[in-house]
Amino acid sequence: KKDSKTFREAVKAIFRFSDIQLARAEKNELLRAYADNKKYEKACQKLDEGFEDAFQYTVVGKGHSRLNSTNLIERLNQEIRRREKIIRIFPNIASANRLIGAILIDIHEEWLSSPRKYIQF
Incomplete structure (x- = not known):
């Protein structure tokens, strides 16, 4: 957690996108910037593995727009x-x-x- 504020803010920024193409581009940019750093290696790997699952709500025409609540x-x-x-x-x-x-x-x-x-x- 020490000195990771910029990384955390960058990850949060990815999840503010509503277009999956823009989010993918930003994710790839984040991975290029932080993947070499051993401190963020595991976090980058998890982000890369779970990205498509996490962004299913942005897929146009395949989302469940009717289910806005639980x-x-x-x-x-x-x-x-x-x-x-x-x-x-x-x-x-x-x-x-x-x-x-x-x-x-x-x-x-x-x-x-x-x-x-x-x-x-």
Whole structure:
């Protein structure tokens, strides 16, 4: 952490881009500048390996613009918990998986036929 403020600011700047091409160019520039420094070697390697995964939200036309919050996921988890509390103790893992799978299939079918714009697929 000592004397790494410029490196940290450069990494943060990469994540402010909304265009993946610009972000790639900036990442490559950062790697050229810091890859030779042993102090930043590991960080540069991690940035290079995980860059494409971290920037999937910038891929035009493939992003999930409707999913702007985690409310759907939280509601899904609440529904699963509500139904599992009724049973309380499952005889084995397979029975728990069957119940949760049935709940997920049911909700997935509801989402597919939903008129709500934010959950249409």
